[in-house]
Amino acid sequence: MLLSLFGAIESGIIYGIMALGVYLTFRVLDFPDLTVDGSFVTGAGVAAISIVNGVSPIVATMLAIIAGFIAGCITGLLHTKGKINALLSGILMMIALYSINLRIMASPTVSLLGESTIFRQLQPLWSAVGLDSFFNGILQLFGADRVPSTWVIVFFMIVVVLIIKFLTDYFLKTEVGLALRATGDNKRMIRSFSANTDNLIIVGVGISNAMVALSGALIAQHGGFADVQMGIGMIVIGLASVIIGEALFGKKTIAIATIAVIGGAVIYRIVVTLALRVDFLETGDMKLITAVLVIVALVAPKIMNARKEQKRRLRKRAELSTQIEEAS
Amino acid sequence: MLNLSNISITFNEGTPDEKKALQRINLELKQGEFVTVIGSNGAGKSTLMNVISGNLAPDVGDVSIANNKVTFLPEYKRSTMIGRVFQDPMAGTAPSMTIEENLAMAYSRNKKRKLKLGVSKKRKEYFREYLTTLNLGLEDRLNAKVGLLSGGERQALSLLMATFTEPNILLLDEHTAALDPSRAELITKITQDVVQKFGLTTLMVTHNMQQALDLGNRLIMMDKGQIILDINGDKKQQLTIEDLLQEFKRIRGEQFESDRAVLG
Ligand SMILES: Nc1ncnc2c1ncn2[C@@H]1O[C@H](COP(=O)(O)OP(=O)(O)OP(=O)(O)O)[C@@H](O)[C@H]1O
Ligand SMILES: [Mg+2]
Numbered sequence: 001m002l003l004s005l006f007g008a009i010e011s012g013i014i015y016g017i018m019a020l021g022v023y024l025t026f027r028v029l030d031f032p033d034l035t036v037d038g039s040f041v042t043g044a045g046v047a048a049i050s051i052v053n054g055v056s057p058i059v060a061t062m063l064a065i066i067a068g069f070i071a072g073c074i075t076g077l078l079h080t081k082g083k084i085n086a087l088l089s090g091i092l093m094m095i096a097l098y099s100i101n102l103r104i105m106a107s108p109t110v111s112l113l114g115e116s117t118i119f120r121q122l123q124p125l126w127s128a129v130g131l132d133s134f135f136n137g138i139l140q141l142f143g144a145d146r147v148p149s150t151w152v153i154v155f156f157m158i159v160v161v162l163i164i165k166f167l168t169d170y171f172l173k174t175e176v177g178l179a180l181r182a183t184g185d186n187k188r189m190i191r192s193f194s195a196n197t198d199n200l201i202i203v204g205v206g207i208s209n210a211m212v213a214l215s216g217a218l219i220a221q222h223g224g225f226a227d228v229q230m231g232i233g234m235i236v237i238g239l240a241s242v243i244i245g246e247a248l249f250g251k252k253t254i255a256i257a258t259i260a261v262i263g264g265a266v267i268y269r270i271v272v273t274l275a276l277r278v279d280f281l282e283t284g285d286m287k288l289i290t291a292v293l294v295i296v297a298l299v300a301p302k303i304m305n306a307r308k309e310q311k312r313r314l315r316k317r318a319e320l321s322t323q324i325e326e327a328s
Numbered sequence: 329m330l331n332l333s334n335i336s337i338t339f340n341e342g343t344p345d346e347k348k349a350l351q352r353i354n355l356e357l358k359q360g361e362f363v364t365v366i367g368s369n370g371a372g373k374s375t376l377m378n379v380i381s382g383n384l385a386p387d388v389g390d391v392s393i394a395n396n397k398v399t400f401l402p403e404y405k406r407s408t409m410i411g412r413v414f415q416d417p418m419a420g421t422a423p424s425m426t427i428e429e430n431l432a433m434a435y436s437r438n439k440k441r442k443l444k445l446g447v448s449k450k451r452k453e454y455f456r457e458y459l460t461t462l463n464l465g466l467e468d469r470l471n472a473k474v475g476l477l478s479g480g481e482r483q484a485l486s487l488l489m490a491t492f493t494e495p496n497i498l499l500l501d502e503h504t505a506a507l508d509p510s511r512a513e514l515i516t517k518i519t520q521d522v523v524q525k526f527g528l529t530t531l532m533v534t535h536n537m538q539q540a541l542d543l544g545n546r547l548i549m550m551d552k553g554q555i556i557l558d559i560n561g562d563k564k565q566q567l568t569i570e571d572l573l574q575e576f577k578r579i580r581g582e583q584f585e586s587d588r589a590v591l592g
Binding site for chain 2: 170171173174175176177178179181182185186188189190191192193194195196197
C-alpha cells in the first residue's frame with residue numbers, strides 16, 4: 001500500500017510536467033491541442049533509443065525536449081499557416097507521430113533494462129548524502145514495515161518540476177508571455193498591438209509539447225522502457241490533472257494555477273492507484289475511473305457554489321422577515 | 329501622414345451578394361488632422377477603417393502612412409503605427425488579464441517584445457500615474473482583471489492603451505456607441521484631450537452628428553462606399569446639422585427620407 005502510493009507520487013510529479021504543457025495550450029493559449037498523445041511517446045522514444053545507443057541520459061533527455069518542441073511547432077504551423085482547425089491539426093499530428101515514433105524506436109518497445117538513466121546516475125550522489133535512511137526512519141517511526149528503496153526520484157523530480165513551474169510563471173509575465181496569454185484571450189486586440197499571433201501560437205504549442213516530451217522521456221527512464229502505445233489517452237490524463245487541480249487548489253493567479261495543475265497530476269495518480277486496489281475494479285476500468293474523476297471535478301464545484309448561494313439567499317430572506325416582524 | 333489613393337473593395341464579387349463596399353476612395357490626412365466620419369449603415373466606414381489598419385486588403389489602390397506604402401503590410405506590423413479603439417468595449421482589451429498587464433502589452437506596441445518582465449516596478453508607477461488622468465479610480469485597481477470593469481471603464485482604458493505610445497494614426501470606430509450618454513460624454517472628453525495632447529492624426533466614425541460637428545477640424549460623409557462630402561477648416565466650424573442634411577439631400581436626393589432616421 002505505502003509503496004504503491006509512493007510510486008504514484010513519484011510518477012505523478014513526472015506527469016505534472018506533461019500537465020503543465022497541457023495547461024499552457026488548453027488554458028493559456030485556448031488551443032485544444034491533441035498532439036500530446038503522440039509527442040509524449042516521441043519524448044519517451046527519442047530518449048530511450050538515444051540511451052540504448054550510448055548517448056548520455058541528460059543529452060538524450062534534451063534531444064527528447066527538442067523533438068517535442070518541433071512536433072508542437074508543426075501542429076501550430078498546420079493551424080496558423082495551413083488554416084486547419086485546431087483540434088484537427090492536433091489529431092493529424094498525433095496520428096502522424098504514431099508512425100514517426102515507430103520509426104524512431106525501430107520496434108514497438110525499447111527496454112532500458114540495465115541501461116544508464118538520469119535517476120540511476122544520480123543514485124550514487126544521493127546515497128552519499130544518506131538521506132534515504134533518514135526519511136525511511138521517519139516512515140518506520142509511523143509504523144511502516146516496508147519502505148521505499150530510494151527517495152532520489154521524488155526529490156530530484158520535485159526540484160525539476162518546481163524549476164519548470166517557476167520558469168513558466170516568469171515566462172508568462174514577460175512581454176512575450178503577456179502577448180502569448182493575450183493571444184489566447186483576445187487575438188484581435190493583441191494583433192492591434194503589433195503582436196504576431198501566428199508565431200506566438202506556433203511557439204506556444206511548441207513549448208507545450210516540449211514539456212510533454214520531457215515528461216515522456218522521464219517516464220521512460222523511470223519505468224525502464226518506452227512503448228509506442230504509452231501515449232494513448234495521455235491528453236485526457238493531462239486535462240484531468242488540470243481540471244482536478246484547478247477544482248481543488250484554485251486558479252486565481254498563474255502561480256497558483258501552475259502549482260494546482262502539478263498537484264492535480266499527483267492526486268490523479270494517487271486516486272487511480274487507490275481505485276485499482278478496490279477488489280471489483282480492474283486495470284481495464286482505468287479509463288472509466290478517469291472519466292468519472294473529471295466529471296466530478298467539473299460538476300462538484302458548481303454544485304457546491306450553487307448550494308452556498310442558496311444558503312446565502314435563505315439567510316437573507318430569514319433576516320428580512322425577522323426585520324419585518326420586529327417592525328410590526 | 330495618411331494617404332489613401334484610389335481604394336476599391338468589393339465583397340462577394342460575381343455573386344448575388346456582391347457589395348461594392350468602397351469605390352475609388354481618395355483621402356489624404358495631414359499630420360495632426362482630426363477627421364470625423366459620418367454616413368448611414370453600410371456606407372463603408374468600418375471597411376475603410378479595416379483597410380487602413382490592415383485587417384482588410386483593398387482590391388485596388390494603395391495605403392501609405394508617413395510616406396511609406398503599407399498596402400500589403402500585415403496588420404500586426406502596421407499596428408506599430410496605428411492605435412485603434414473598437415465599438416465593442418470587449419474588443420480592445422484582454423478580459424482575463426489585469427489592468428497593468430493590459431497596459432504593459434499596449435506599452436510594447438512599438439518595441440520588440442523581449443523576455444523581460446512586462447510589468448516592472450518602474451512601469452507600474454508610470455501606469456498608475458497615467459491612469460489618474462482618467463479620473464476613474466482605475467489607478468487603485470491595477471491588479472483587477474479587466475473583465476470585471478464596466479463597459480465605460482473598459483473603453484476609457486482601451487483609449488488610453490491605443491494612444492499612449494503616440495501612434496501615427498488613431499482609428500476610432502463608433503467607440504462611444506455602446507455606452508450610456510454620460511459615459512459616452514466622458515469618453516468623448518477623454519478622446520478630445522488625448523488627441524490634443526499628442527496632436528494625433530485621427531479618424532473617428534460616429535453616428536452622432538452633433539459630435540461629428542463639435543469634434544475635430546474636418547468632417548467627411550460617406551455613402552455607398554464613396555466620400556460624398558469633405559469639409560474642413562472654418563467652413564466646418566459654421567456647419568450645422570441642418571446644413572448636413574440639406575447637403576445630403578442634394579447629393580443623394582431620392583433616398584434621403586429613408587436615411588434621415590439613420591443619420592439623425
Ligand atoms: N467581410 C465582409 N464580407 C461581405 N460583406 C461585407 C464584409 N464587411 C462588410 N461588408 C458589407 O460592406 C458594406 C459596408 O460595411 P461597413 O461595415 O463598412 O459599413 P459601416 O459604414 O461601418 O456601417 P455601420 O454604420 O452599420 O457600422 C455593408 O453592406 C456590409 O454588409
Ligand atoms: Mg461600422
